[in-house]
Amino acid sequence: MGQELAHSEPGFDLTEEEIKKFKIWPQGIIPYFIDTFSFDKVLRDRIRNYLDLTNRVTGLRFMEVPRPPTDEKTRWVLFINRQGLLNCADHSIKDFTNEGAQKVVLGYDCLAFGGELTQAIMALLGVPPQHNSPDRDKYIKIKDENIIPEKKHLFVALKDNEWLFHDIPYDFASASHYNLYKHSKNGFATIELKEPTNILVGEGKGFSYSDLWKITMLYNYNVKKKANSIKASDCVKLFQPGANFSNYEPLVDDEIEPRSKPNKYLGKLPTLPGKPNVHKLPTLPGKPNVHKLPTLPGKPNVHKLPTLPGKPNVHKLPVLPSQPKNKNSGKKNDNDDDEEQEVGEDSKKEDSREDRNSDKEENISDEKFPKDLVNPTRKIWKTTKHLNKIFTKMMS
Secondary structure, three states, rough: HHHHHHHHHHOOOOOOHHHHHHOOOOOOEEEEEEEOOOOHHHHHHHHHHHHHHHHHHHOOEEEEOOOOOOOOOEEEEEEOOOOOOOOOOOOOOOOOOOOOOEEEEOOOOHHHHOOOHHHHHHHHHHOOOOOHHOOOOEEEEEOOOHHHHHHHHHOOOOOHOOOOOOOOOOOOOOOOOOOOOOOEEEOOOOOOEOOOOOOOOOOOOOOHHHHHHHHHHHHOOOOOOOOOOOOHHHHHHHHOOOOOOHHOOOHHHHHHOOOOOOOOOOOOOOOOOOOOOOOOOOOOOOOOOOOOOOOOOOOEEEEEEEEOOOOOOOOOOOOOOOOOOOOOOOOOOOOHHHHHHHHHHHHHHHHHHHHHHHHHHHHHHHHHOOOHHHOHHHHHHHHHHHHHHHHHHOOO
């Protein structure tokens, strides 16, 4: 299973900063030395056998060195237990560095069962514990009141940019997952499940499938990329006369495509293939307002009334050419009956007043409107009015 996964998983293309951040062994080679004062031959062989198994299922190379390195720059692992502890010490990624000796304390009981030894190896390789994943609150609840105070830092959830495995489901069977009573100060559970499961949480004796998947994600790309820089078949050319090996260029098949890093790790919102970001409204070129309604090509905005050139009011209706405004239009005979009843001095006064008003209106009309636009019935109406006045006087 491990070899098939190692060949099928492309892995992440980690930058130099990320390699230092996650304490990755750049070439997948981990030199180690087992303290002879802490472990007898039987226990040393047990450690060697487990590390050899790790090499086979992960593709990494734990290499035992005959003696500890003397310089301070070389990075190597020291397995030790000078105090004769029974349980393994707690190990986290923060306990390790990118250079010098990496001390791993192995108690005798953890060597007998193997589970806690696997936890230490995973922390050494840069894989954080599963119960510290950013999404752990969906699956478990940490009972802080039951944890030993000095061990609470081992239960702190990681941030999204500290967890590269967002694409892997939560794994209760992970060797790095604490059991439900780990570091309890009063015998009560320190981890509570949100939903029941038939998996023995934190009781694994070795790597789970997800554990191996996480390791290959961290190491496969960088290790294969370096190993494939010169193939074994190409090395033969070095010993053939006349071979111009310096001009060798790898074929397209030699190129390795890495796994894409999760959007949550990168701090990006997920996007649909071939679609703009679904959480962001599209913007028009050169337009700041992303909520502007689209317009048809060559057409004014359909949600806005058209405006006339130089006219600010888009709602103003067009008007017809100016027409003379006749105050008495439509009232041709309205006052005829009243005028017939006027007699005496009142009739004379009214006649003189109306004559003056009529002359005034006629003058205004002649000045304001052209002659061709003056109502032609105006003179007829005036003549008829004077005749009515004469008939009224005769009848009186």
